[in-house]
Amino acid sequence: MEKPKFKTVQEMVAAGEELPEKYLHASADDGKSQPLNTPLPEMDIPAIDLSLLFSSSEDGREELSKLHSALSTWGVVQVMNHGISEALLDKVYKLTKQFFALPTEEKHKYARETGNIQGYGNDVIPANDQVLDWLDRLVLTTYPEDKRQLKFWPQVPTGFSETLHEYTMKQRVMIEKLFKAMARALELEENCFLKMYGENAFMNTRFNFFPPCPRPDKVIGIKPHGDGSAMTLLLPDRDVEGLQFLKDGKWYKAPVFPPNTIVINLGDQMEIMSNGIYKSPFHRVVTNGEKDRISVATFCVPDRDNEIKPADGLVSEARPRLYKTVTNYGELYHKYYHQGRRTIEAAFISN
Numbered sequence: 001m002e003k004p005k006f007k008t009v010q011e012m013v014a015a016g017e018e019l020p021e022k023y024l025h026a027s028a029d030d031g032k033s034q035p036l037n038t039p040l041p042e043m044d045i046p047a048i049d050l051s052l053l054f055s056s057s058e059d060g061r062e063e064l065s066k067l068h069s070a071l072s073t074w075g076v077v078q079v080m081n082h083g084i085s086e087a088l089l090d091k092v093y094k095l096t097k098q099f100f101a102l103p104t105e106e107k108h109k110y111a112r113e114t115g116n117i118q119g120y121g122n123d124v125i126p127a128n129d130q131v132l133d134w135l136d137r138l139v140l141t142t143y144p145e146d147k148r149q150l151k152f153w154p155q156v157p158t159g160f161s162e163t164l165h166e167y168t169m170k171q172r173v174m175i176e177k178l179f180k181a182m183a184r185a186l187e188l189e190e191n192c193f194l195k196m197y198g199e200n201a202f203m204n205t206r207f208n209f210f211p212p213c214p215r216p217d218k219v220i221g222i223k224p225h226g227d228g229s230a231m232t233l234l235l236p237d238r239d240v241e242g243l244q245f246l247k248d249g250k251w252y253k254a255p256v257f258p259p260n261t262i263v264i265n266l267g268d269q270m271e272i273m274s275n276g277i278y279k280s281p282f283h284r285v286v287t288n289g290e291k292d293r294i295s296v297a298t299f300c301v302p303d304r305d306n307e308i309k310p311a312d313g314l315v316s317e318a319r320p321r322l323y324k325t326v327t328n329y330g331e332l333y334h335k336y337y338h339q340g341r342r343t344i345e346a347a348f349i350s351n
């Protein structure tokens, strides 16, 4: 397979190159757009204790209703007591930093090939002159195990693959619990979302690296998007903020989270399955002038052959069905993303 010729953002920065035009968003002085680094209010992301969600105690019911209210307003929660040890999260975090600190030639051993989303590289060059995102990434399919392309799994730093395998298996347990908890919170049969999600659901882990950027006012880390997954598990940077969410037409910044936190944001396919009761939040990442930033996002993608549609129990005369049935949403997602459009709009039923 052919390896595309690309230069990562990190390589451009190291070479001291001038900032290429293709990273620059519309000028802040065009009278319409605000500088991207305009200070924003901080959002209060509800913290959910996963170990409490299945308890029939008063505290358990309260936690479930907190989950319900957070997912129907923001579509994002931070999860504690999630069953993944602090030691394992530390390892994933440190190995990610170590990978991006490797020499260029070492990282290029895992370079993305044309037509493949897996591997190491920069932003995929969009079709129609869209502005590029200021990040490098390593993307790996981690589940089902027979879909792994191990040639892209780094052999250095030592322990990367073993740790990623262990993290994946623990994430699966957590994902199952979250789908069940959401079904319970919506008073549906517990396995209702898991059935649509399917046995052959995919997990893609994206290790993101955002080098310091000379123009944080005009360059974006990741442009505004909703995730195409059912849900996304995010391990955020422990020191540097950057993630922002849109609510009621306004941007809010997420805080720096405590080290043991896993942030969950819902993706478009969960918004569809919940008939719009739960939100797939529009979010973006801004750049930082001085510091680099990492994040590890795991996208949980339903089996591409499965029909994804609003759960029967959530459709009524009072709440008509809002979304069509979709299959292989990922394919649609790539097409729309590269046109700078929100894919979920393709699934709306227009009345």
Ligand SMILES: O=C(O)CCC(=O)C(=O)O
Residues within 6 Å of the ligand: 206, 208, 222, 227, 234, 236, 242, 243, 283, 284, 285, 294, 295, 297
């Ligand atoms: O870096 C982050 O905090 C968020 C990353 C993200 O939104 C994504 O990879 O889809």
Ligand SMILES: [Fe+2]
Residues within 6 Å of the ligand: 225, 226, 227, 283
């Ligand atoms: Fe995202």
